[in-house]
Amino acid sequence: MIPFIIVILSCLILGIGHIGWAFVYPLKALKSAKVDPVITASLHACWYHISLIFFATAGMLIWHLAVAPVSTNLLMLLGALIFGCWLTYLGTLLFYPKLWRIAWFQMALIPILLGNLAYGINQLPAIA
Secondary structure: OHHHHHHHHHHHHHHHHHHHHHHHHHHHHHHHOOOOHHHHHHHHHHHHHHHHHHHHHHHHHHHHHHOOOOOHHHHHHHHHHHHHHHHHHHHHHHHOHHHHHHHHHHHHHHHHHHHHHHHHHHHOOOOO
8 A cells, every 4th residue: 555655646746746847937938938839838738648647647546545446457557658758758868968957856756656556566466
């Protein structure tokens, strides 16, 4: 149960953080630079899609802990999506190394999240 609580808290921190960051920093910079609104919208959509994955994972785990068991396959799929997002962001950081100054926290938190998710899934009773 503890690993899933760590995953829930991590997902909520990352989901809220992504939305908060998107509202505060890039939007101001893009508006002041008079960038095409389509570019602004696409950047926001990327941030919100990643946030939705974090919120879905937290929601499924809350449901699993409070209401009814959730399929381990669904939890593994959500973990795979988060891992894919993490790899994509890692690739972005290879091309834009200055981004590390703002990305270090989430780049460290996501592997902790994934490790706890895998450990929690591994501790679930096998369904015959």
